[in-house]
Amino acid sequence: xxxxxxxxxxxxxxxxxxxxxxxxxxxxxxxxxDVGIPRPIRISRSKVVKVGELERAVELAxxxxxxxxxxxxxxxxxxxxxxxxxPELLHRASQTRSDLLIAVVLAKxxxxxxxxxxxxxxxxxxxxxxxIYPPNDPEAIRDAKGWLSQQMERNRTYRETRxxxxxxxxxxxxxxxxxxxxxxxxxDIVRLLDELRKTSGLTSxxx
Numbered sequence: 001x002x003x004x005x006x007x008x009x010x011x012x013x014x015x016x017x018x019x020x021x022x023x024x025x026x027x028x029x030x031x032x033x034d035v036g037i038p039r040p041i042r043i044s045r046s047k048v049v050k051v052g053e054l055e056r057a058v059e060l061a062x063x064x065x066x067x068x069x070x071x072x073x074x075x076x077x078x079x080x081x082x083x084x085x086x087p088e089l090l091h092r093a094s095q096t097r098s099d100l101l102i103a104v105v106l107a108k109x110x111x112x113x114x115x116x117x118x119x120x121x122x123x124x125x126x127x128x129x130x131x132i133y134p135p136n137d138p139e140a141i142r143d144a145k146g147w148l149s150q151q152m153e154r155n156r157t158y159r160e161t162r163x164x165x166x167x168x169x170x171x172x173x174x175x176x177x178x179x180x181x182x183x184x185x186x187x188d189i190v191r192l193l194d195e196l197r198k199t200s201g202l203t204s205x206x207x
Contacts, residue, residue, distance in 0.1 A: 003033070003196040004069035006061030007040035010048070010076060014111065015040045016165035018074055024173065025189045033197050038064040048075060054089060058096045070101035070192045074111075074185070082106035082181055101195050103188035108181040111164065112144035114171065117179035119151070121172035126163055127156040139179050 007018050019037045026035055041061055047053040054073075061071045073093060077085060090104040107113060115122060116138035124130045132151045141147055148158040177183040 001034065001200045002036050003200050004036045004038065004065035005192065005196075006038055006065040006069065006071045008054075008057045008061055008071065008073040009040045009042055010045050010074075011160065012042070013160045013164040014074065015042060017111070017168040018072070020165060020168045021185075022072065022189055024169075025186065026193060028173070029190055030193050030197055033193060033200065035193070035196070036065075036069075045075060045078060048089070049085075051092075054092055055096045058093045058102075062097050062100060065100075067099070070103070070196060071097065072189070072192060073102070073104045075104075075106055076110045077106040077108050077181070078110075080106070082108055101192055103192055105185040105188055106181060107185070108139040108179070109142055110144050112148060112158075112160075113139045113141065114176045114179055114182040114185075115167050116141060116144050116147060117177075117182060118171040118173070118175035121175055122167060122170060125170050126166050127152045129153060134175075134178075139181060 005022060007022075009015055009018050018040055022035070022037060026033060041057050041064070043053060043057045058071060065071070071093065073089065086104050086106045090102065093102045093104060117134055119132045119134040122128050123132050128148070128151050135141055135147070138144070145158050145160060148163070152158060173186065177186055
């Protein structure tokens with residue numbers, strides 16, 4: 001039985017990166033589970049906080065998964081506190097579709113902060129210098145994209161649409177979990193997959 005995860009994301013690059021991330025966790029934790037991921041729905045950061053906009057995106061995601069499966073919402077927190085905004089968005093999404101599994105993850109500041117946490121695993125990849133080391137507090141850096149550009153070889157800069165999906169394929173997930181917001185992201189993906197595994201009829205003896 002195929003189960004589906006409908007994703008709601010902010011940027012063009014996350015349309016490619018988020019399914020990659022989910023599939024990496026899937027392959028590691030539940031490789032026997034057949035998961036379909038329709039093309040993610042984009043909603044701008046300025047719209048998501050407006051009443052009605054997130055709700056419309058959730059309804060569209062529900063239609064894309066034919067009301068079977070889960071919805072995964074992932075956004076940059078920018079200057080908002082993830083611990084405050086995240087539960088607010090989850091409440092709104094859950095009120096819209098209380099019949100579906102839903103998770104909301106906010107990357108502290110931006111998605112790329114997770115690459116900073118796993119920087120040691122990315123040396124020599126996609127134009128990055130061979131020897132790069134994670135900053136002491138990756139999520140405290142406001143411009144993670146700029147930090148990555150500074151770690152690149154001469155005449156190269158970080159380009160989100162090109163580099164984010166590529167690095168999402170390569171970064172060490174366990175290293176990235178030192179960033180609190182990515183640890184939550186990882187745990188939420190695992191939780192959704194575990195619940196979907198149960199609803200798909202797979203038993204522990206089959207895993």
